[in-house]
Amino acid sequence: VSLVDAVWTCSALCLGGVATYVPACVLPHVVESQGPLKKDRAWMLERLGITETRRENRGAFYFYTIVDTVNPRKDIMALLSAFATAFPGRERDTKLVVKQYREPQPLDQIPGVIDIPEMLDDGQLAALHAVCDCCVSAHHAEAWGLPLSEAMSIGNPVIATGYSGNMEFMTPENSFPAAYSMAKVSGRMCLALPDLFTPEMTWADIDVPDLIRLMRQVRARPPGADFRSGVAASM
16 A cells, blocks of 8 residues: 555445555456457357347347356355246357356356356457347345446346446446345355455345346247436446
8 A cells, every 4th residue: 555646446345345545546447349250259159059140039038147156255156046047948049158267167068058168358258248149147245347338338138246347337227237145255265355344344235036037037028128218328
């Protein structure tokens, strides 16, 4: 702290963590809508095994998440549990694409899950947003939630825990914030990053039944439905 004069951070949540120690202000991320190149879109379609480019003609719906699966804060297990409960036996028409980073875990044996453990460049990530249908996050807390804001910038529906930095740009009018309850930070998180997390801290536990409800609600929308109402005003 003694090495800096001030901190610019992306959300009110982060501001609360640093303003006690150093002058700070909120400077939100600027998210630019980026369409993928044809080659990146073609690569992603092939990678996901999609042969029909028009969403309304595919016969399948693709939820997706971009997540560090070994980080307890991301709560990938809540999302996997909600997906399995929401769409049992529907592996042919409802998918969950998990783009992993850092230390990928083996997920490709889970019914309906498409695992992407490899590194993607910016164009391929843009293609992931463009090709898939709905971005989902079951996080306990986020500083901002860049994948969520990137998804919203191109008009994709977003379902996420209605808590922390993502609520700088998510509202019930432009997206699907899920209910949650406050709980103590897990011991696993405190062990993983003891300098940042202590047992006295709290974060959000997503309401899994509400997450299931929202996933089913979005899945029931007509293919290609426009979810962009109100997004521009909030970004």
